[in-house]
Amino acid sequence: MSWLALAAEVTPEVPQMGQLVGGWEYVWASYIVTWVGIVLYAASLFLRRQKA
């Protein structure tokens, strides 16, 4: 069975039909939007409470 393990190791992963590959730029964009949103809203609350 060791040849099987070896084959599994060397066989490159071929994407199947309908399988998405990559797309990290969309993931990063989403997380950046989320974190910028959190920081901006928190800052707006802080500034408005200082003013009030």
Place this chain on the structure above:
Amino acid sequence: MGGYTFDSSIAVMLLVIGLIVLGAYKPNTRTWVWRIITAITVVMLAVHPYLSLMWVPPEKQMGDVYRIIYVHVPQIQVGMFAMAINGICSFAYLMKKSWVSDALAEASAEVAVYMASVAVLLGSIWGKPTWGVYWDWDPRLTTATILIVTYIGYLALRSFVEDPEKRATWSAVMGIIAFVNVPITWQAVKIWASLHQKPSNPKTVDPQMVWVLHWSQVAFFCLMAVFVWHRYLLAKKTREKEVALPDALPPARPEAA
């Protein structure tokens, strides 16, 4: 790692709900209750990127793109939860005029608009690699957009009306009307044949993925609670200035901040 029915993130959620209830009934505990909840929120959000971007494995069909689920789903859920708070407070105001329910309605509506708007934007980003387009007038997206526009209208109404009592009453009526669309949006994928995917069954999903989703839901729930609380304090301050008007609203109950 935790199972589907109960895990550590749900335990944290119950702890936070318990703390909120404690703070509501014992005003002298509020300051430290909200400090603890804020600390829990910061810790959970700090760990969140590691869990969702590195620790959890990629999905079979969507690969790494599905990781957007960990910011998109919790934000739309807590956004709708904030809309539900707004609906309850609006109804409560019409039943018994209280500046507390009015201020809480105002706070929850603003946080709801912020979180739901970010969630829809993230959904749009997710749409590009999975659907091939950033936007489609699919029932879920359409109802969610109408929902956000309605709550923006609610906030606009509040900013236009100067008389606090009229503002509170009119916006309470609008809050109840706006809430009608929340369950419709929630169920849109089941009611209509929709491009937007239906909710996955956690029983058929890798427990590691479910656990991180629970973590995300609790983290964003805590964040929403903290934001609503601070926005409520801001609304309370504004209202305290306004209730100096003779018979606009019942006087504020003295309480610890």
